[in-house]
Amino acid sequence: MFKEFFQFELRTRLRQPMVYIFIIVNFLLIYSASVSDSIQVGQDMGNVNVNSPFALMMYPAWMTFISLLMVTAFMNTSALRDYSVKYDQILFSTPLSKWGYLGGRFSGAVLSATLPAIGIYLGIFLASYSGWWVDADQVGPFYLGA
Amino acid sequence: MELRISDLSKTYANGVKALDQVSLNIPKGMYGLLGPNGAGKSTLMRTIATLQEPDTGSIMLNDIDVLRQKHELRKVLGYLPQEFGVYPRVSAQDLLNHMAVLKGITNGRERKELVNALLERVNLYEQRKKAVSSFSGGMRQRFGIAQALIGNPQLIIVDEPTAGLDPGERNRFYNLLAEIGENVIVILSTHIVEDVKELCSNMAIIHHGKLLYHGTPQAAMAALEGKIWEKQITKTEWESYDQQFQLISTKLVAGQPLIHISSDTDPGDGFVGVSADLEDVFFSQVMH
Numbered sequence: 001m002f003k004e005f006f007q008f009e010l011r012t013r014l015r016q017p018m019v020y021i022f023i024i025v026n027f028l029l030i031y032s033a034s035v036s037d038s039i040q041v042g043q044d045m046g047n048v049n050v051n052s053p054f055a056l057m058m059y060p061a062w063m064t065f066i067s068l069l070m071v072t073a074f075m076n077t078s079a080l081r082d083y084s085v086k087y088d089q090i091l092f093s094t095p096l097s098k099w100g101y102l103g104g105r106f107s108g109a110v111l112s113a114t115l116p117a118i119g120i121y122l123g124i125f126l127a128s129y130s131g132w133w134v135d136a137d138q139v140g141p142f143y144l145g146a
Numbered sequence: 147m148e149l150r151i152s153d154l155s156k157t158y159a160n161g162v163k164a165l166d167q168v169s170l171n172i173p174k175g176m177y178g179l180l181g182p183n184g185a186g187k188s189t190l191m192r193t194i195a196t197l198q199e200p201d202t203g204s205i206m207l208n209d210i211d212v213l214r215q216k217h218e219l220r221k222v223l224g225y226l227p228q229e230f231g232v233y234p235r236v237s238a239q240d241l242l243n244h245m246a247v248l249k250g251i252t253n254g255r256e257r258k259e260l261v262n263a264l265l266e267r268v269n270l271y272e273q274r275k276k277a278v279s280s281f282s283g284g285m286r287q288r289f290g291i292a293q294a295l296i297g298n299p300q301l302i303i304v305d306e307p308t309a310g311l312d313p314g315e316r317n318r319f320y321n322l323l324a325e326i327g328e329n330v331i332v333i334l335s336t337h338i339v340e341d342v343k344e345l346c347s348n349m350a351i352i353h354h355g356k357l358l359y360h361g362t363p364q365a366a367m368a369a370l371e372g373k374i375w376e377k378q379i380t381k382t383e384w385e386s387y388d389q390q391f392q393l394i395s396t397k398l399v400a401g402q403p404l405i406h407i408s409s410d411t412d413p414g415d416g417f418v419g420v421s422a423d424l425e426d427v428f429f430s431q432v433m434h
Contacts, residue, residue, distance in 0.1 A: 004247040015235045086231035090293060093195045094248040095220040 001100025002107075009078065009108025019115050022070050026119030027126075029066075030059050034127030035134050049140040051128040060120050071113040078109035147174050147208060147300060149194070149331055154203035156189055156355075164189035165200065166355040176327040178346030178363070179335040180428055186355040187335040188228055191305050194333070195225045207301055207331075219301075221250065224294030226287075228305040232278040238265065238289055239274040242296070249297040264292040268322060284315030291322060302332045308341065320345055343424045351431045358431040363424050370422035370430065373408050377417045394429040 013019055033041040034050045042062030048054050082088040128139045149172040156165040164186040181187045192198050194205055196216040205212035212219050232241060242261045251257045265271040268288040273281070278289050287307055294302055304323065308316045324345055326332060336342060342349050343363055350360040359366060374394075379387060384403050387393065391407040398404070406420075407413065408430050 001248070004244065008244055011240075012233060012236065081233065085233055086229060087233060089192075089195075089197060089227040090225065090230055090245075090290075091248070092197060093220060093223055093225040094245065095217050095250060096248045 001097045002104040005104025006108045009105050013112035022116035023119035026116050027123045030120045030123030031127050035130050050134055050138050063120050070116050074109050074113035150206045152204050154200050156200045163355045168357050176332045176346045178342030178349035180342050181352035185352045191303050195303050222300040224299035224302040226290045226294045226304040234279050235277050237275050238278050245293050246296050268292040283310045300330050305335050339425045339428050353432045366427040367422045374420050374422045374426050375407050375417035376420045378404050394433055
């Protein structure tokens with residue numbers, strides 16, 4: 001039951017544009033902040049390497065403020081979906097288990113709400129290969145572990 | 147197999163008495179619940195479907211106490227609500243599969259076969275990959291009945307299923323229901339008298355939350371036999387007839403009112419005796 005709701009939630013999410021839009025928004029923000037000196041997310045990174053551990057830590061940290069709004073959008077629609085599309089009567093007349101339903105739905109929504117963060121790392125990753133904008137001496141070696 | 151409803155009452159917070167001491171025994175087969183809009187049909191059906199609580203009374207399906215053993219009842223229940231929507235962008239096949247898991251069919255292969263068989267049965271197999279939210283009214287209703295049939299339910303509740311369907315779709319839908327209704331309890335609520343006459347072996351009439359009649363449609367019609375009189379009048383005469391007689395219905399035929407009255411004796415005055423149909427039963431019950 002848990003698994004079914006979890007998977008159904010994820011499938012539903014991946015079929016809707018919201019996840020992808022948020023990934024693109026995050027990507028554009030962080031990519032442009034990384035490659036340009038005139039765009040800044042959070043603090044001025046100065047001469048710190050584009051893909052430095054510091055950037056890898058600070059950008060996601062600053063982005064949590066914006067992501068909070070995104071998470072709200074995810075959890076909101078997940079919680080209210082059955083009622084807003086009027087599927088509640090059919091759903092609640094089945095022998096579903098309360099925790100399977102609530103837990104599966106919640107976990108699925110949490111996982112999909114974290115997916116937009118991919119955009120942040122993608123932004124940093126691609127910025128470190130954008131040699132036409134970024135000085136080579138501002139890019140450190142790529143360590144997956146960092 | 148029998149559904150026993152006893153002394154069911156429900157008063158809403160705004161003072162509306164939706165159910166007033168309703169007692170009914172519903173046997174196997176198609177059971178018609180007839181009543182005008184707002185009569186309490188949906189309240190009764192939602193209560194049987196464990197979606198809301200009555201104030202007093204009890205409901206038993208064989209030895210399942212519906213109000214206490216909700217989980218047990220839901221295992222043998224198929225419910226098609228009056229109005230429902232579906233998740234956007236989910237195909238008929240996926241949504242049925244999802245419902246089948248919820249109804250406890252955990253074996254993957256068994257579930258796939260069941261879903262395909264149901265889609266065949268309601269004639270949606272060709273459209274199985276399309277989103278249910280893009281379906282027409284009739285197709286969506288057929289999806290609704292497929293969903294209600296998952297897991298061999300013993301009790302099927304369909305609440306005004308033909309609202310908004312064209313006559314062809316309505317017929318197809320009823321053929322499907324009639325097939326199902328041979329072996330299980332099917333409760334069908336409607337405000338369309340014809341539906342009950344065509345389909346149901348037993349029926350009840352509800353109005354203002356009260357049970358006015360229950361029994362077979364034939365018996366109800368037989369009780370009024372020889373008491374229904376019909377006359378074609380003009381619009382200007384209508385008011386005086388309304389005061390003089392107990393009008394049970396007024397229909398317009400070619401723009402002029404055709405009235406039906408009930409009277410034990412021949413009222414004369416140009417009235418012609420007609421055989422009672424279910425509509426007369428319905429109106430004479432509801433009007434008094």
